[in-house]
Amino acid sequence: MPQQAWNSRRERQYEHIKKSQEERGTSEDRAEEIAARTVNKNRARAGESERASRTSLRGKSPQERGGHRSGKRLGPGGPTREQLYNEARQRNVHGRSKMTKNELAKALGRT
Incomplete structure (x- = not known):
């Protein structure tokens, strides 16, 4: 599900997160969703996206949060x-x- 706006780094990040989620037993559809949301939030925090929600810019990054909202x-x-x-x-x-x-x-x- 890599998107047009993603660079090669973000595509690698997406694949890594997706693979990691599948190894944990997450379904493929859910793994793709988690990976895409994580990459998009990281893009927003880094200023790579045109629009970003307030929640994407505030608080901890998905990696720092470590599933605290799961x-x-x-x-x-x-x-x-x-x-x-x-x-x-x-x-x-x-x-x-x-x-x-x-x-x-x-x-x-x-x-």
Whole structure:
């Protein structure tokens, strides 16, 4: 999915991120999306794109952030109760419908 506006460095970066995501078990479509978003955000931060959102220019870069917004942790920004409930349903956790968010997290082994 390398784009016309990307230079060879950005194309290499895209391929590297995509390959890395696939090695982690991410589907090919999702890996392509993550790679493209990361490259585009880095381009915006470096001033290589014509337009950039405020969120692209502020805060940490995707590499510095290291997945802090990935929905893997509890607390603010973590998975919602619905996400935890769906995971509990997939794992066939009994009593899940009456559990709170924290109880679901504990039952799933997330603390």
